[in-house]
Amino acid sequence: MSRLFGSVRSRATLGATLVVAVALVAAGTALLLSLRANLTGEAGTRAERSAQAVASELAARTPLDKLSGLDAEDTPVQIVDEDGVLLAASEDLERISGTGTSEVTPAPAPSDGDDRDDPDDRDDDSLDPGEIAPGASYTNGTATIDGDTEDYRFAAVEVETPDRGRLTVHAGAPLAAEHSAVGTALTAMLIGFPLLLGVVAAVTWLVTGRALRPVEGIRREMAAITASEDLRRRVPEPATHDEVARLARTTNATLAALEASVERQRAFVADASHELRSPIASLRTQLEVAAAHPELLDLDGAVEDTVRLQNLAADLLLLARLDTGERPAGTRVDLAALAREAAAGREGVTVEAEPVEVSGSRGQLSRVLANLLDNAERHAREQITVTVRREGGAAVVGVADDGEGVAEADRERIFERFVRLDAARSRDDGGAGLGLAIARDVAVRHGGTLTAGAAPAGGALFELRLPLAGADRGTPRA
Incomplete structure (x- = not known):
């Protein structure tokens, strides 16, 4: 595994795939959140319109049993007073949550002797009789109507009625479309994203392999040059103007410099051997003659050859130091x-x-x-x-x-x-x-x-x- 991901091609493919995966996840998450927010907002708008319609009827003194909004099949409605007492609810409403009260059965109607809201007891921020409060508050919840339980977006609208005081109308709009759309989008992403990542990985693998093919050629040729020690060989240069082509040209320039350096070293060694051979041979001849015939020893010549040999050795040593880049x-x-x-x-x-x-x-x-x-x-x-x-x-x-x-x-x-x-x-x-x-x-x-x-x-x-x-x-x- 470490060898597999040790190659540039594998790392490039893995890196590109990870980058695209992170981008897709981020984009998909943003898309789902945006889609869900838009659909939830639309459901809230529909719920608010339903609540506003019921509130308008209440403001017009419509009796509770005559309200048209209570018989809608997919719109659960609750009407509660300021004390949270349920006054009316949609037909066939069996269970509800998220509206502040879970009651589905209206309380008995108050008798004539029951206390009513006195207009003089209203707060400073109370509404005028027949006035509907601007805006609405929203919550999410569930409702069971005629045996079917669904998620709903509820809107709460307040209305000041002339005869019943301030009432709150809770109306809901189903979130089935939102759930369906989000689920469909999520399913498409779960299927499409892996396929897209596979395509990205395959394309990256192929493109990287094609881009690195000249590099592999350079590597193979360098390995062959190292094995053969033939510095006259050169690596192939791609007919492009990219970094790989510049690498090949630089490598060939380095090989040329190495070849020239080796040739100089060979010539230097050969010339040095030739120059050293003469004084050494002369000195050896004089010493051999002196060993056989001491009276024929040419002392001045031996000293001269020794000095010449010493100077040559000093010159060669200095050149060697200069060649090593000594500063x-x-x-x-x-x-x-x-x-x-x-x-x-x-x-x-x-x-x-x-x-x-x-x-x-x-x-x-x-x-x-x-x-x-x-x-x-x-x-x-x-x-x-x-x-x-x-x-x-x-x-x-x-x-x-x-x-x-x-x-x-x-x-x-x-x-x-x-x-x-x-x-x-x-x-x-x-x-x-x-x-x-x-x-x-x-x-x-x-x-x-x-x-x-x-x-x-x-x-x-x-x-x-x-x-x-x-x-x-x-x-x-x-």
């Missing part, structure tokens, strides 16, 4: 001071810098400048210029050399990992092609950019742009 620290770093530190001890490097602070990792930003200067030293003829300046809301660090420069077609490719141009390879002193890739990744992690262009002197110009630290976003310092 730099929020330390304030003065790029001018950092540029001077990076240029210290390097020949032919000129620094032109104004104090500019950014927020980030001092160690990573120092690594960027060192990598840019290392790259410039490998290609420069004589001169390298480092500039640090403000430009709008950004700090700009430029590293320019007077070498041959970078062809426009290669200005993006040089930032790829393990990429070294032919010219660079001919003069490479052991670099693995990771310096510029690391520099760009660090720049991106700091919310900035790193681009390659042409220097005024004809060589290459690398520009690092980083957002200024919060305190430095205003007017530049002098």
Whole structure:
């Protein structure tokens, strides 16, 4: 059961059915109450008309035994005085309730010596002789006439008679039509509502199934992709413009990103293995030769290979940390001071810098400048210029050399990992092609950019742009 209602299709069907059921019950209840109120009101109106007719005859001094309203077959009538004594009742009336008195047999007529209402003893709100009180009061009850018992709506009308004082006329109208109509409507609802709910459930089940069919296709394809580990596959995209189509497109975009990431990882591992193999093989050869012939040990070469291996391992570790999304620290770093530190001890490097602070990792930003200067030293003829300046809301660090420069077609490719141009390879002193890739990744992690262009002197110009630290976003310092 829990599995059945654990699906979206089942929950949607159940939810729609419940909502419609609640709406139908509420609407049906309101309809029945309205129908009952209207029919009861009509019965009350008929009862009031009957009571008013009898009251009119009483106001005209019609004797009780001559009243025309007492012989109606379906209208029970009672006439009582102010003391609640029954003076007259309908013919064949056997039992009655709901009128204030259950008597059906009139009391004996009073003798001439009995007390009559004295007009001087009337209350201030009494009616004038022959006047009928406006309006009526209503009650529900039952009456048995000639052996038949039914429910009635009773209306009570007061009349001030000239000879008998104030009398109250109770007249009833049957509620059989109201009961019949309400019963018929209720029966129709009890039969129709379940059928309607069944139709709603079936339609909702079919419509939801059709709407979720693409989702099931996506699920099956994702399960197949997971089982096969083939990220080249894609989920089917519906030819619609709804949420399911957007889900499919987003899923395919995610699969494409995963495929690209896996391919980058594979290429990275392959290139890293290739780059590590050379220094390790060279170092192993030197150690084996030294083990057999100690006098032939090339100590400087072994140290050089060890340093190269150490630097490569450090580069790979930093790239791995950057790939995991590691965020730099929020330390304030003065790029001018950092540029001077990076240029210290390097020949032919000129620094032109104004104090500019950014927020980030001092160690990573120092690594960027060192990598840019290392790259410039490998290609420069004589001169390298480092500039640090403000430009709008950004700090700009430029590293320019007077070498041959970078062809426009290669200005993006040089930032790829393990990429070294032919010219660079001919003069490479052991670099693995990771310096510029690391520099760009660090720049991106700091919310900035790193681009390659042409220097005024004809060589290459690398520009690092980083957002200024919060305190430095205003007017530049002098």
